[in-house]
Amino acid sequence: MELKQILVFMDDPDHSADRLDLALNLAKRHRAGVIGLKVQPHHLIPLRRGHDQDATEELARLFKEKTAAADVKGEWVAADAKVLGGVVEAINHYATFADLVVVGQSEHGSSERRATDFLPEKVVFGSGKPVLIVPYTGKYSSAGDKVLVAWKTGRESSRALTDAVPFLKAAASTHIFEVNPSQGEEADLEGLRRYLAAHGVKAEVETSLITELHVGDVLLNRVSDEGSDLLVMGAYADLHFGNYVLGDVAKHVLRHMTIPVLMSH
Known part of the structure; x- marks a missing residue:
């Protein structure tokens, strides 16, 4: 795209x-x-x-x-x-x-x-x-030079990653970051690296094991540490009384976001 x-x-x-x-x-x-x-x-x-x-x-x-x-x-x-x-x-x-x-x-x-x-x-x-x-506070005249992709194997992350390819191709750096990966997901991350390489995107891959902090805070902390100017993530949703309700991590990020967020469902 x-x-x-x-x-x-x-x-x-x-x-x-x-x-x-x-x-x-x-x-x-x-x-x-x-x-x-x-x-x-x-x-x-x-x-x-x-x-x-x-x-x-x-x-x-x-x-x-x-x-x-x-x-x-x-x-x-x-x-x-x-x-x-x-x-x-x-x-x-x-x-x-x-x-x-x-x-x-x-x-x-x-x-x-x-x-x-x-x-x-x-x-x-x-x-x-x-x-x-x-974000409604601060000024953001540009986004997408240093991109952090929040990953969790599944449809939502897959959709977000594909939608973000035009941003990633134009970015100076791309990091794929997963918190608390399940068994076997590190192989998926290597597959992602190869997929993005086929699109001309060189991506660094990293995982982190966290038990005490909220995953949303881990992502926002990582954004700060990397100096990222764009966060890419899938919008996981629960069906509640017939309506989609944003998942806990995405909801937390949207409430406390410090940089623009590219989100897909």
Whole structure:
């Protein structure tokens, strides 16, 4: 797969500007176009505290100015959540026409109901595309130079690794890291090294045995130790009352993430 169309969700101007900068950086690296998506939510469900009024015009101007300055082909889309069934449904619909979806991390600690509550995981489960989730604190104008791949043999990690190949081919370094591998999984890691080598990616492989720390904290600590600027991981999910619920490790990472996370299901 190649990255030729990147969909970036734009809600409020402050966070969206940083998110768009990252999308444009990736677009230039991969010679891709960018689709900017603004979704007007139902009037009873604010998109974000302090941004209840429609900012479509300001966001459209921001998108057009930044894409022009970056010399990247841009397409602006303003959608109505009421027509498509909701904000998440709108993002998932337009993800059909993209190779990658860029969204922001959910803010935690508020009792206020928002249209963006749990949005990243809902897009991961519903879009059918890899989703790049950007932290809501800090600035991240680039990602993918030093990549850490969180591995656990299974469908979700396999999907995430395959989706990440365009990033890995462009990266300066790639580390595959597994916490508490089960018996026989080290052979799988060697198979992964050969698979990536066939795609022109040289990857280092490492495992770690941890019994006391949360696996999510181990991954985030490893990100810090390696100086990684992108974490790739599969979105394992449990079925709870008919709905997908993000697994404990992925949920922990999305809550405490310190760098952009590329996640697939």
